[in-house]
Amino acid sequence: MDKASIIKNIKEHKNQPNLRFELKERTESFTNRLFYTLFDIDTPVDENLDLLEKEFDALVNLACWQVDKPCQRVWANFVVRLPQILEKLNLDAEAIVNCDPASLSIEEVYMAYPGFYAIAIYRLAHELYIDGFPLVPRLMTEYAHRQTGVDINPGARIGNSFFIDHATGVVIGETAIIKNNVKIYQGVTLGALYVAKKLQKTKRHPTIENNVTIYANATILGGDTVIGENSIIGGNAWITESVPANSTVYHSPIIKIKTLPHVS
Incomplete structure (x- = not known):
């Protein structure tokens, strides 16, 4: 089989018109920026919220394949809930530092505990999940899964002060x-x-x-x-x-x- 035939056959079998791995890569970038915006003391919140909105618009263009779905409204609903999500995550971090005798500081929990990171990305993804935003919440929690060994589906419902120890x-x-x-x-x-x-x-x-x-x-x-x-x-x-x-x-x-x- 010559090169032209190989190319032709591959193109014929690439039959998923919405399968763009750019969505996965952009979701991971969005997730990282979101985490830093909420927790890193040197990350400017005002500037990053503007950048996050632009990144989210790009996700909308890649993930919302049906034009009648109001994905553009999801960001407005999501961003107003960020303070409440952060409040819950701070409770999670406090639960970890209070329950784990190996934790030396609250800062260690935020930066070094895979269980906290997995919970954080889950809580952010869950809010997008309940708004019906397609695929992105799953990509967010799968990114955290790859980083931590913790697989939390964004549809799960988790209350306050949740503690995952060791996590893997x-x-x-x-x-x-x-x-x-x-x-x-x-x-x-x-x-x-x-x-x-x-x-x-x-x-x-x-x-x-x-x-x-x-x-x-x-x-x-x-x-x-x-x-x-x-x-x-x-x-x-x-x-x-x-x-x-x-x-x-x-x-x-x-x-x-x-x-x-x-x-x-």
Whole structure:
């Protein structure tokens, strides 16, 4: 096959007219600028809000493929909510510094904790998600996923003072509900019991009530599964049904240690 035929065949198979990876790259730039605008003390808020609006207009042109969708109004709705989002994120940072004995300062949490970064990008993306802005919220949280190992779908609903410790391997599904003062550790999955396209519009992921702690590698599945308030879920637990309030759930592995006798 000659070069002309290869080019022709590739063009014939490039059949997604809206697939522009420029959208992904611009979303990542927008996400970075947004994070710095909210947190970096040397970043001028007034100038950056103007730059963010221009960047957002570019995202609208790339992401809003149906002309009847009012994407232009999304920025106006989003920007007025930024102070409230920042207030929530400051509560998240305080929860981390108060709960983690390894944290040396609040500044360390903002700059070095992957769990905080993942929560921050989730909260920003979630506001765009609920406004119906297509694809960009998912690209934002996937960018954070790539940076931190934390996969939070922008559709999840998460309350105040959320703490993810160590972070790597955490998965939180689209319809999960997490209420206030919840702490989770690395490797936790809040997932679906069944994966089928027909379940797209149903609640597939669990509800976590106030003041719950979920330790490393626990898996909690199902849209009807509710973890009652003040409960503790131990590491490696596998849960597919509801847990009453004030419960402790733990996995009991069978561990056998075999030692060789001393050889003289």
